[in-house]
Amino acid sequence: MQATSSPPVSGLLRRAKLRHFLRTRRAQIAPEEVGLVHVERRRTPGLRREEVAALAGVGVSWYTWLEQGRDINVSEGIVNAVSNALRLPDHERAYFYRLTGHNPAPRPERRDRGGDQARMRALVEGWSFNPTYITDRYGGVQLASASAHALFGITPRDHNCLVKFFTDPATRRKYPDTDQVGRGLVAQFRAQSARFPEDPEFGRIAEWLGERSPRFAELWDCHEVDDPSQNVRRIALPDAGVVVFDRVVMRVPELPECLMVLYLSPPGAPRSAAPARELVDAHARGH
Known part of the structure; x- marks a missing residue:
């Protein structure tokens, strides 16, 4: 198999990400984890x-x-084999698929959907008052609810979640x-960049x-990848202490x-915890 020549600029950007990703993942696996035992001392980890x-x-x-970012054809079978060798979790495996020009393999169907149903029920019941905002591909807020503005100080068109945090x-x-x-925001930004491999703006934002x-x-140099659909977020409010939300x-x-981001009171939260609406209303009154 021979490498081709004169790749387009978008291909160069994508393969640069692929090169760095594979190197960082390889460096994180100890030989002992995969059954390799070596007596000699290694100069580099992984x-x-x-x-x-x-x-x-x-x-x-x-x-x-492949790791050098050469312009070679990579089959889905090879992507899967390398993913297994590097022990990539589902979200990193999906990222790897996109960097090689393939659609991610579908995740196995889960039998227990009780947690998903509870979150969707909370979403439907609390849509009108929970902090909600929509971001563009870079994390820039395009639309935000009044409660999101009260809780986070978000002003649409003038707020980028990643930039603001750091x-x-x-x-x-x-x-x-x-x-x-911080790790989660950077890892999600990485995942987004793989969805738009031809867009150099991700690189410019990262450099800036x-x-x-x-x-x-x-954190950017660690090349961690995550594309979460749900996680828990703790937020410190001056008038309510630390509040737990389902993000x-x-x-x-x-x-x-x-992307649409919603902050919900977690399913099964203790009764002593105030609902999101009461917390946000109280916080808004304090401004």
């Missing part, structure tokens, strides 16, 4: 290229080309789990933020580039 190639059942030269100390103080939230936030630069992220069919 697996070697030839070890990943052997685990995936592909040639060393071919895997080297450049505004007051915003970071709202989140007791600062490092976890990296110059202003050493922590962002560090739900949904894609909008009519706006394929956008």
Whole structure:
């Protein structure tokens, strides 16, 4: 198999991401985790290229080309084999698929949907008053509910969630789990960039933020990927203490580039916890 020449600019951007992603994932796997035992001391952490190639059942030269970002054809079977060798979780596997030009493999059907049903019920019942906003592909807020403005100070068209978090100390103080939230935002931004591999704006935003936030630069270099549909978010409010929300992220069919983010009172929350509407109303009255 031979590499082709003169790749388009979009292909170069995509393969640069692929190259960095594979290197960082390989470096995170200890040989002992995959049953490899070595006596000699290693100069670099993680697996070697030839070890990943052997685990995936592909040639060393071919895997080297893949990790170097050469313009080669990669089948879905090879993507799956390398994903297994690198022990990629579902969200990183989907990211890898997109970087190689394939649609992610469908996830196995889950039998127990009780948690999903509870979250959807809470979504339907609380749609009108829970903090809600819609972002563009880069995390820029396009629309926001009044409760989202009261809780987060979000002003549509003038608020980018990623930029605000890493450049505004007051915003970071709202989140007791600062490092976890920061990691999640960067990992989600990575996942979004794979959906639009031809868009250089992701790289420009990352470069701009990296110059202003050493922590962002560090997390961006880790190449972590996540595309969560639901997680828990703790927020510190001056008049209510630390409040726990179920943060739900949904894609909008009519706006394929956008994400809708909702903050709900978690299903099964103790009765002592005030509903989202009461918390937001009280916080708004304090402004």
